[in-house]
Amino acid sequence: MKVLLVEDDQFHASWMEEMLADALPEVSEIFHAQNGAEAEREARLLSIQAVVMDLRMATRNGIEAARTLWQERPETRILFWSNYADEAYLRGITAIVPEDSAYGYVLKTAPRDRLKLALRAVLIEGQIMVDREIHRLQRRQATPWATLDDSEFAVLLDLAIGLQDKRIAERRGMSLRTVQNRLLALYDKLGVDAEETEPLNKRVRALNRALVTRILNIEALEAAQRDFDQWSATRR
């Protein structure tokens, strides 16, 4: 079996190569890409069906690359491997994973055994496996058990790129007042104004809280901007 390793940090790359050789004897060849663009090219060229993918890379990040890979060959198995337990990454991934594709998400800080387990589960067995740390680390200060639903998350993204209520309403096909209701829910769930003595600018505060709690990260902002630009181009 051929495996493509996408990772721009050489130390992590060589550690992972070693790990692959150790954990998966059925791997015959390991290919290596330094960024998302290379990954897309190599996967196409070599008919890769098993990938270990870093998320944060300089030129083209793991989620974008994965989207392309899955568009071209939905049965590709991808194990995402990241330093950060950002919910934004997880949402980004689950938004693009095709029906019945195998994928996984492991932290780079995970112990050796768990990583090996994940490699086998995802790349060989075709299972889905997500490091539970990712959920655990969240919701430190945000009101607990308050998960954003998809429509709230969509509004959060629109808020984050700076759209006004009216624009969000247009884009998402809601009335102005509904958008504002979503925003109220967001302010509540993100803990805006909770136990604050002074009044704050709620919109900015919501973005701030979303970032600090890792519900969003900067890459998610960039991705949201691209989506919006694309949508707004088609609409005129």
Place this chain on the structure above:
Amino acid sequence: MKVLLVEDDQFHASWMEEMLADALPEVSEIFHAQNGAEAEREARLLSIQAVVMDLRMATRNGIEAARTLWQERPETRILFWSNYADEAYLRGITAIVPEDSAYGYVLKTAPRDRLKLALRAVLIEGQIMVDREIHRLQRRQATPWATLDDSEFAVLLDLAIGLQDKRIAERRGMSLRTVQNRLLALYDKLGVDAEETEPLNKRVRALNRALVTRILNIEALEAAQRDFDQWSATRR
């Protein structure tokens, strides 16, 4: 000479150890800390005067640790060593570096030679050395040569944590209108509304742009929040 290496990624740590041994024969002992808190403890205990410090760490980041170290022993020489060329880091550092202290900032992607050079320049010679990549990478889309001055940056931080105009004015000792003038300058320099077709929420947009251009990062938000909490505690 004793050197303290503060780094929570084991691969990077062992690479740096090797690099230190190779580049600086005058180093007699290398100590190792996994995070900022450990670093403060060990430096105090061992009278460390030369430090190589990662910036992004789990429990206590490099800038906070450096502040403590420099408070206790201002002549400490610190080489910061980071994956990211965020202007926010650089501002954070220059805000806390004492008069005539030696420090440096090198990217982890820097070639071997440049790293060795920086190690020697900062730790042995006591010079100041900043990787020029850091400035180069900035200002992709922000209006060029538009550097924020200190008071603008301060207002940006206040905006970022969600303060309203009136509060910012109180905190910074400016009139309301002056704060708003600063905000106008910020909107301009950050490229808010530049070549946009639709009207946006300027405050949110400003924060978004500051993050995307790496003038701010999430850690800077967290730090600003702590500063503010502290300030607001003393004021009542």
Place this chain on the structure above:
DNA sequence: AAGTTTGCTGCGGGAACCCGCAACAGGTCT
């Protein structure tokens, strides 16, 4: 010395935002 620039400030108004109140639709429970 008179003119010019630059930064700080108040005033005022239009737009956006926050949000309570109430009406209404569709689904669920008793």
Place this chain on the structure above:
DNA sequence: AGACCTGTTGCGGGTTCCCGCAGCAAACTT
């Protein structure tokens, strides 16, 4: 069927924000 919950929408008003206009003082120019 009637009571009830939940999500959507309009209305209205108090607040904050954005920003043009203008006055003022200090610094700088000619």
